[in-house]
Amino acid sequence: MDNDRVRELLERIGRQDQAAFRELYKAFSRRVFAYVLNMVKDHGRAEEILVDTMYEVWRAPARFRGDSQFGTWLIGIARNKALMVFRSRRPDEQHDDLDDIAETEAADTPDGFAQLAAKQRSAGVQVCMGKLSDEHRECMHLVFFEGLSLAEVAAVQGCPENTVKTRLFHARQKIKNCLRSMVEREGELPVGARA
């Protein structure tokens, strides 16, 4: 949905038009939900945050001034709400980063990349993404799922572009090494034991 249509719907929402709200909601709910779920890793909480985020739009539609894409702006609101959930998280709900996996474990050879591309599975990527720190995982999601530009990721994460570059560099090194270890372990298993 382009920003012109979004503006039209927001104007109608300003006049308490529920049909306009419903249309806007359906257009952006999946994206916001996917982003929040990647952050909080809990279906119920992600849904609550999505509802809360969209309710903000209903209460103050004029807050969107069109400086960015509406979807990116929405993600910014959802991010603040997700961070509040993080702050209230119990210590046992937090996880460790992939610090135990050296970032320069193996040389990046064309064959290595080809092997990874061919063998990495969605489940493996999900496991390795889940082991990244919150900021690294968010960065990977914004780049590879949302398709945001460097400037947009920096705006969402509220940090300089160089910080985004650094986060992305470390995140992809870690996920690459995590996947590589996983593929190697899988290769060591007897054929009958593989999934």
Added chain:
Amino acid sequence: MNERFDELLPWYVNGSLSAEDRAWVEHYLTEHPDAKAEVDWYRSLSTRIQENVPAVPATIGLAKAMTLIRGDLPTLSERITAFFGALGVRPVTAFAGLAIMAVQGVFIANLMNAAQEDAVEMRALKATVTNDRPMLKLNFAPDAKEAEIRHLLMSVQGRLAGGPGQLGDYFVVVPAGKEAAVADQLKSNPIVQAVSLAPGLPPRE
């Protein structure tokens, strides 16, 4: 691997690169065909990340959102009933209990007020008995120690005439005619928050 290539690659794969940077990456790839393996890996990773997002309907949470915006939230009395119901108490019983607690609270507050009068008397013990005469009203920093306050008062030949009151006011008598000079001297002390001249002790509340 070229550093610039490495830096631009994620944005090349997600399609957000400017035309100029995009052309640079493509030129680099023609000169370094081996680097295409990394591009393919990124594309594969991007696909896997997108596959991992659960397929949910666009209406996820919509019913809750509509309930919120229609103001269909439970009324206050419904929420109170639900709250006490969850505690296993009937609302009437709970309100009766609250009423008893309120009466007791008023009674205890009255007792505390009576006790406060005694406290004022206690605080005034050993203070200098003065007729109404100009004195200094002082407020000290919350972290000021009693010894520091005492030492400071001694250094200006001050004597405590009253306080500290409920707002932390100290009334200090200093040698006659030196009130303004001592006030200026005290203002610069880090433990003193405020100094002002007072015509005498305030009337008791």
